[in-house]
Amino acid sequence: MITLASDFGAVYPAAMKGVLLSHTDADLVDIAHDLPRQDPRAAAFWLQFALSEFPPAVHLIVVDPGVGTDRRAIVVRSGEHAFVGPDNGVLLPPARVVNEKPIEAFEITDVTADSMTFHGRDVFAPMAALVHEYGVGDLAEIECLKPIDDPIGITFPTPTLSGDGTEIDATVLVVDDFGNVITNVPGEKLANYTDCLVNGHRVPIVDTFASVPTGEPLVTVGSHGYVECDVNHGRGDVYFAVSVGETVSFEIFDR
Amino acid sequence: MITLASDFGAVYPAAMKGVLLSHTDADLVDIAHDLPRQDPRAAAFWLQFALSEFPPAVHLIVVDPGVGTDRRAIVVRSGEHAFVGPDNGVLLPPARVVNEKPIEAFEITDVTADSMTFHGRDVFAPMAALVHEYGVGDLAEIECLKPIDDPIGITFPTPTLSGDGTEIDATVLVVDDFGNVITNVPGEKLANYTDCLVNGHRVPIVDTFASVPTGEPLVTVGSHGYVECDVNHGRGDVYFAVSVGETVSFEIFDR
Amino acid sequence: MITLASDFGAVYPAAMKGVLLSHTDADLVDIAHDLPRQDPRAAAFWLQFALSEFPPAVHLIVVDPGVGTDRRAIVVRSGEHAFVGPDNGVLLPPARVVNEKPIEAFEITDVTADSMTFHGRDVFAPMAALVHEYGVGDLAEIECLKPIDDPIGITFPTPTLSGDGTEIDATVLVVDDFGNVITNVPGEKLANYTDCLVNGHRVPIVDTFASVPTGEPLVTVGSHGYVECDVNHGRGDVYFAVSVGETVSFEIFDR
Known part of the structure; x- marks a missing residue:
């Protein structure tokens, strides 16, 4: 199963679905495509709520105001779940809510300069399909994934x-x-x-x-x-x- | 197959999907999540239109202004279809349109006071998954379902x-x-x-x-x-x- | 796989899903249902973008200002893809983008006068299911499809x-x-x-x-x-x- 969440509104998510379905026959589950626009923190709040009950899946999450800058593209493993998206913090709150074990993070190292504006289609969707095909347990075998220990975090304070x-x-x-x-x-x-x-x-x-x-x-x-x-x-x-x-x-x- | 309909707008339906998919691998089909808000009568009108051609399925329908009150949670069987949601009438028009046989209704008896605000996720989605796993023909075997003969109805007059x-x-x-x-x-x-x-x-x-x-x-x-x-x-x-x-x-x- | 795209907004697409799922167990993939309303040209622009990466599928596309007039209902084959919808040009740009081979077009000849307003449900969805069940390679065997050589085109100029x-x-x-x-x-x-x-x-x-x-x-x-x-x-x-x-x-x- 691959879930999809973004701030893209209409049409653009379909382009990601096309890429995913060319690489895998995973079931696709739409989470929401009207997440708070360009706001990884608010999106992370809603995603930790929306994804908390999901069974193991690959979660493709694209709320990415930094696309085209040098922000990293990453994959985060949390138990049997994987999260694929930009390294701006949006992945970590939902990754932490689905599993109690420590998370592991990997940088996607083969992002080419060709794709400037639509990493959802050109970088993250192919990687989500690849992770789905390898299986979340075998992330380390994917050549273009490099372990990192400093993914950007978003944490929500407690009262x-x-x-x-x-x-x-x-x-x-x-x-x-x-x-x-x-x-x-x-x-x-x-x-x-x-x-x-x-x-x-x-x-x-x-x-x-x-x-x-x-x-x-x-x-x-x-x-x-x-x-x-x-x-x-x-x-x-x-x-x-x-x-x-x-x-x-x-x-x-x-x- | 489990269909989903609600007046929830974005994000909340995904929380129901997470629950469903933790309990079953049924195919999920979104009907609409922008049904007329808090308006079971108008929602019922649209659902009898939208669902009339569906093959047998479990239909999870949450338009529920009475959540948190003592309104009952129910399951309605109509031929090979089952409808799961609040007992406010919204289930009956679509239940009657998919099959000509008399409907049967059941109260969900194990609703705990813990879940006050989001029965879609906490009561109806788990029950929809359970009904799907038992099969609509075997509703009577589900322990927490009690037959009732007075589900609230919504009927539309004829000219x-x-x-x-x-x-x-x-x-x-x-x-x-x-x-x-x-x-x-x-x-x-x-x-x-x-x-x-x-x-x-x-x-x-x-x-x-x-x-x-x-x-x-x-x-x-x-x-x-x-x-x-x-x-x-x-x-x-x-x-x-x-x-x-x-x-x-x-x-x-x-x- | 059957993809669905329309300008219907909420609820109406679900009626098409019901028809599709009564005739086939194909996977359904929503593209968008808020395509530019009554505007086949703009819809075609967005669809050639959204569908360009899809694997072979049947694409049900309903942006149809001429419903109820004598505009033809057609099926377009492009490589292993099929496109089902009105003959107003909306099918051709996405059909051309998914495959380089020449397209072939067929008129649906058994459209009855009964269905005046909702060909999406009454004409195109049943045909999309039928095409899916026959397989795109066997379109010529479907009795009510007649080859035509003049489907209406929409082309986008180059600068x-x-x-x-x-x-x-x-x-x-x-x-x-x-x-x-x-x-x-x-x-x-x-x-x-x-x-x-x-x-x-x-x-x-x-x-x-x-x-x-x-x-x-x-x-x-x-x-x-x-x-x-x-x-x-x-x-x-x-x-x-x-x-x-x-x-x-x-x-x-x-x-």
């Missing part, structure tokens, strides 16, 4: 909680297209509470956006399982004046 | 026609995102006519939106085969002042 | 270059949804140059839109490999006042 769990120092992991502020606080930390202070603003903890009037702020747990700071029909990032990587302090309580 | 077919009392089935008003009148009822009165408004019957000027109303047959009341570059629901479930009267004639 | 390559008379192949003007000039023709005159306007040649201020024009090479005339956060077709089929003159030079 700091007070002893009783009512004060939380959180970090913004992602702001989505709608301005929703997704933090690193697992949703279960808010169970049984009705309200909170978010950076000093009093905000209700609710199940749905519609629980507050249009334009009003809310805190809720998104379907990804993390606590979000949002505004009903508005932008949470503007209301709370926070952006990716910044800290958010929560004080949670019962009305 | 009333005068003897010569020129007066039709129709019902609005769906208003799509563009404001197009889709009625329950099969398109062939308008064949050979050029004009009609829609709730008293005189409107031409045309093949394409572009047959009338921008902002003008029209009646046409959509690709789903039903009669629509639309406005070229405008909203039919506003122009005709109708909404889902309301009645529309047609008088059709030749210019 | 005219001066001896030193610095003056190019190009043609606009496609204007995309964003107003980007895609010409027929292969990207490598601009390598090593920094600036150009486009119809007399001086414009920088850059790698990314963000290299110029908002509202400013630029020339770049798109991921499809062709030279584009664009405006950062604006419409190239408006700025350069050109549309599909028109000529654009480039003079390229180094700053």
Whole structure:
């Protein structure tokens, strides 16, 4: 099985499928092709969510703002999974979530200068097919793969909680297209509470956006399982004046 | 074969695929993941259209505004097809269209309180895989399935026609995102006519939106085969002042 | 393998999948279902790009503004590939790109008047399944296929270059949804140059839109490999006042 994920939108993923299917008869599984554009960090967040339950597979992941620069092309092995894509960090969070063993990384050494703009088709798809045909266990036998120990990483911080769990120092992991502020606080930390202070603003903890009037702020747990700071029909990032990587302090309580 | 349909948009469907593929090597077929959001009735309309020609399969359908409430999780058998999803009516119209035999319904009894927000991944996908592995003929052998005789239904009304077919009392089935008003009148009822009165408004019957000027109303047959009341570059629901479930009267004639 | 491409958006492609899977157990591969709507020429451009690397397959392509008129329904053979769809030219550019041999074309002669609006489901999908089951080599044995020698063609012109390559008379192949003007000039023709005159306007040649201020024009090479005339956060077709089929003159030079 080979999974495909990218920020390509329409048509371009099909060109990668054509290459894959010329080299292998693996089953292809589309993950998403509208990942946050040119944003490896946000893409990595969504991919660690989307891929966490997959059985062993080769995962072709192309969110690659550095294509055409000297960023490396890599393959990452994690247990029986392999991840193929650019060395910008996007591969590591999903690689770590599918398996607990340490990951191994390899540089693809035969990238030619011919392919300047579409490494998804010209570099990563052929390599994904090759890895699938060799088998993930035999990566070391692929001649153009050189072990490296310094793949670029993206890590998501964990929140700091007070002893009783009512004060939380959180970090913004992602702001989505709608301005929703997704933090690193697992949703279960808010169970049984009705309200909170978010950076000093009093905000209700609710199940749905519609629980507050249009334009009003809310805190809720998104379907990804993390606590979000949002505004009903508005932008949470503007209301709370926070952006990716910044800290958010929560004080949670019962009305 | 397992088909997947939802209102999840991007990324979330992939989490369901991961679960399915960990439990089965069934072929997966995407139906659509941008079904009308939180709208089981409109989703059911589109699914009875989309699934009508499928060969026997397990159909995983998640349009589920009631997730986290006490709405039941169910499996519906219709001939050699099985439908897995929430008990809000969305499963029944497609289940009835794929087979003429009476349907049978089962409640999934082992839904734990752990899974509050993403039953697509945590409840329905594992059950779809299980049903696929047992085979649709052996549903009764799955321990956590309990027969029920009261699954929630969604039925679409049929129109009333005068003897010569020129007066039709129709019902609005769906208003799509563009404001197009889709009625329950099969398109062939308008064949050979050029004009009609829609709730008293005189409107031409045309093949394409572009047959009338921008902002003008029209009646046409959509690709789903039903009669629509639309406005070229405008909203039919506003122009005709109708909404889902309301009645529309047609008088059709030749210019 | 059967690939599917259309301008149908959501849900309608699933109806074609249902028909295909009732007749064959071929692997289905989605190419794109948001091809330029009702625009066979632009769709053909994208499909010759997307399908160029595919292994032998049956390609079901439905961009069909003439459905319901007397346009023919056809099958085109190109080497071991077959293309099934309307006779409006959309099949020929991708058919020519997958194989160098001359193409052969056949009319589907048993199209009944019953199917007026959805030939994708009612005519082309059953034929694609039939072609897959017979095998592309045995098209002549399918009774309802009649050889024709005049399938409608779409051809894309090639640019005219001066001896030193610095003056190019190009043609606009496609204007995309964003107003980007895609010409027929292969990207490598601009390598090593920094600036150009486009119809007399001086414009920088850059790698990314963000290299110029908002509202400013630029020339770049798109991921499809062709030279584009664009405006950062604006419409190239408006700025350069050109549309599909028109000529654009480039003079390229180094700053």
